[in-house]
Amino acid sequence: MGIGNDAARGGLETVQPVSPARRTAPVSDRLCDAVVVAFALWTVCSHAVVAAGGGLLALLWLFAIAATAGVLLRVKGWGAAAPPEPIESADPSDSSRPRLHVLRIVALVCGVMAALIFAVRQDVVQLWWSAVILLGIAAVAVCLSDAPRLSPPERSRWSETLLWLMAAAGVVITLISHRPDPDDADYVNMAVSAADDPSRALLGEDTLHGIKGLPLHLPVYRAESYPLLNGAVSYLTGIPAIYSFHWLSAALAAFLVPLAHAKLFRILTPRRWLAAVATLMFILLAAGETHRWYGNFSFVRMWQGKSIFLSVFLPLICAYALRFAVRRNPRDWIMLAAAQIAAVGATSSALWAAPAVTIFALCSAAWPSRQGLKTVVLGALASTYVLGAALLIRVSLIRMSVGGRIPFGIVPSEQGPDPTTVVVHDALVTVLGDSRLLIFAIAILLTGWVFAPTALARRFAVVFPLAVLLALVNPYTAIWVAKNVTGPLYWRSLWALPIPIVMALVLTSPLSLGVSSSRPVARGALWLALLMAFALFIPRYGGLSKANRVRLSRPGLKVPHTAYRWAAEVNASVPPGSHVAVPSTIDIWIVTFHHHIYPLTVRDYLRPWPNILSDEEVLDRNAVRGFLDAPERVDGSPQQFRDELDRYNPQAVCLVSSPRAETARTILRQSRFRITLARKGYELWLRSAADSGT
Secondary structure, eight states, X not given: OHHHHHXXXXXXXXXXXXXXXXXXXXXXXXXXXXXXXXXXXXXXXXXXXXHHTOOHHHHHHHHHHHHHHHHHHHHTTOSOOOXXXXXXXXXXXXXXXXXXHHHHHHHHHHHHHHHHHXXXXXXXXXXXXXXXXXXXXXXXXXXXXXXXXXXXXXXXXXXXXXXXXXXXXXXXXXXXXXXXXXXXXXXXHHHHHHHHXXXXXXXXXXXXXXXXXOOOSOGGGGGOOHHHHHHHHHHHHOOOHHHIIIIIIHHHHHXXXXXHHHHHHHHHOTTSHHHHHHXXXXXXXXXXXXXXXXXXXXXXXXXXXXXXIIIIIHHHHHHHHHHHHHSOOHHHHHHHHHHHHHHHHHOTTHHHHHXXXXXXXXXXXXXXXXXXXXXXXXXXXXXXXXXHHHHHHHHHXXXXXXXXXSOOOOOOOSOSSOHHHHHHHHHHHHHHOSSHHHHHHHHHHHHHHHHXXXXXXXXXXXXXXXXXXXXXXXXXXXXXXXXXXXOSOGGGGGGGSOHHHHHHHHHTGGGXXXXXXXXXXXXXXXXXXXXXXHHHHSSSSOTTSGGGTOEEOSSOOOSOHHHHHXXXXXXXXXXXXXXXXXXXXXXXXXXXXXXXXXXXXXXXXXXXBTTTBOHHXXXXXXXXXXXXXXXXXXXXXXXXXXXXXXXXXXXXXXXXXXXXXXXXXXXXXXXXXXXXXXXXXXXXEEEOHHHHOO
C-alpha cells in the first residue's frame, strides 16, 4: 500500500522548483546510463575485432584501451554535458482538456467493442482497420491538444529505496526461477569457444559440430557481443561460461529491469512512476500465457540477450528518444545511439527493432510541425551505426544464400487461402495466446491512451501503437516485412508494441482518480484490486507457475538436471574433441561445457554448405540422432544405421533406453560398442579401444 499512497500523494502536491542538488539525475538513472555506455563500447570493440578476425585477447585489450580513453575524456569534461532536470510546474495536461472528454468516452467504447468483436470473429483485417481508424483519430486529437513536456518526477528517499528493493527482488526472482531453454546451446557455446581458445578468431566458424571449415550457421550472430562478454568473464575469472550467463549476467540484467523502466516512467508518468514500475513487474510475472509472451523474456529467462534487449534496452531506447524529441540536446542523442548499439550487442534482432522503436518513440513526442520533423530526422540519425551494421549483415546474407544454401527459416508463404490475415494472426497468437490475454491486450492498445495521465504519455500510448500497426504489424505488408525486415521470426515484430508499458499506465490510472480529494487509501486499494483482477481473470496461468514450465528452487543452473548430468557424463567419457552420437535432449547441453566433445548434430543448427557439408550428410546425421531418440520410429535397416556409425566414427553413443530400444542395442553391439552406464532413462555406450582409432 506504501507505493500506492506514495504515488497518490504525488498527485495531490504542487510541484515546487527543485534545488540544484536535486536536479542531478538519481543514481538509478545514472547506473542505467553507465551500463548503456559501457556495453555499447564493448559492442563496438567486438564488431571491430570480429571483422578483423581477432580473438578474445585482442578484444579485451581493445576494450581496455577504449574504456580508459573514455574515462579520461569524461574526467577532463570533454563528454556531452547532461541537460538540467526539468524545473517547470506539473504538466498541465495532467488535468485533461475538456475537449478530449467526449472523444475519450467514444474511444473507450469503440475500442472495447472492437476487441470483443475480434474475440467472436478473429478477422485480422477488420481489427487492423478498426485500430488504425480509432488510433488515427485519437492521434490527431491528442497531438493537436497539448504540447508534450518533461515534468520533474517525484523525488524522495522513500521512492528511491523502494525502487532499489524492487530491483533486488527482481534478482531474487530470477535466481530462484528455473525455466531451461535450448537456445543456450548456441549462445553459451559462443562464450565457451571464446574462453577455451582466446586467440581463435571470434565467431569465425561453427564451434558446435567440429567440422573443419564450417562457417557460423547464421552470420547475423556476428553482431552479438553479449556471448563474448560472458566468455570474457569466464576467461578472466575461471568460472564456467554457463554460470556467468545463469548467475552473473542474469542477476545484473534482472536488477536493471525496474531501473530501466523507472527511467521511462519518470518521463511518461512523473507523479506515479514508482507505482507504474511495480505494476509492470507484476504484469511480467502474473502472466505466462505463451512461451513468447513478454514476461517469458523477462525474469524467468533473464540470462539471454534477447530478454535483456526486450526488458532493459528497449525501455531505455524509448526514454532517450522521448527526452531528445522534447528537448533536443547532444547528450540524449549520444545516449540514444549508444542504447541502440548496446541493444544490437544483446540480440541481432535489434538490427531492425532498435531503429524502428527509435523512430516510433521520436514520432510520439515530436510536435507536428517543420521543427518536429527536423527533430525526428536528427534523432533518426542516432541509428546510423546500427543501420550500417544491418546493411553489412544483409549483404553477407545475400552472398551466402547464393545457390539456396543458407536457409533463413520458414518465411511466411504468399501461397495459401489468405496470407494477409494468417501471418499477423499467427504472430498475435504466438505472443499473446488465443484466450483472454489476447483480447485484453488488444483492448489496452486501442484504449490505453484514454487512461494516460500526461500529454506525453497519451501521445506515447496512441502514436506509438499506430506507427507499429502501419509499419510492421500490417496484414497487407506482413509478408514483405518478414522477408526484408524481421526475417522468418515475424512474431518478433510485436516486440515493438509497448503492450506491458501501456498496461501499466492503464492499471495505475486509479491512483489519479479524484486527485482533488483526499482519498489516497481508496485510490491505492482500487489499484491493488485491479492488479488482483488482472492476475485472476486475464492470464490462463502465471509466469512463475509449473504450467509455464518454471521450477522454483534455490539458485542454480537453469538446466534440466537429468539431461545436463548425462551431457556431463558423455563429455567425461571420451577425450575432448571426440565425436559422439547422442539424443536431441543431450546434444543441447554437451556444447555448453568447456573443452567439449562434438555431437553429430545440435538442434537444428547444422546446415548444408557447398564443398563442406552436403544435404545428404545433414540428413544422415539427423537420422542417427533420430534413431537414438526413438529407435522404433526410424525407418531403415540395422545395416544402414551401422554403416552410418562406421562412417562418422563416434567414440560414444548415448541412447534413450526403452523396452523397444533393443534394435539399437543390437546395432551397437555389432559395431563393437559396450554399455558402460545405464540410469534415469539413458544408456551410455563406448566404442571399444581397438576400434576407436585413439
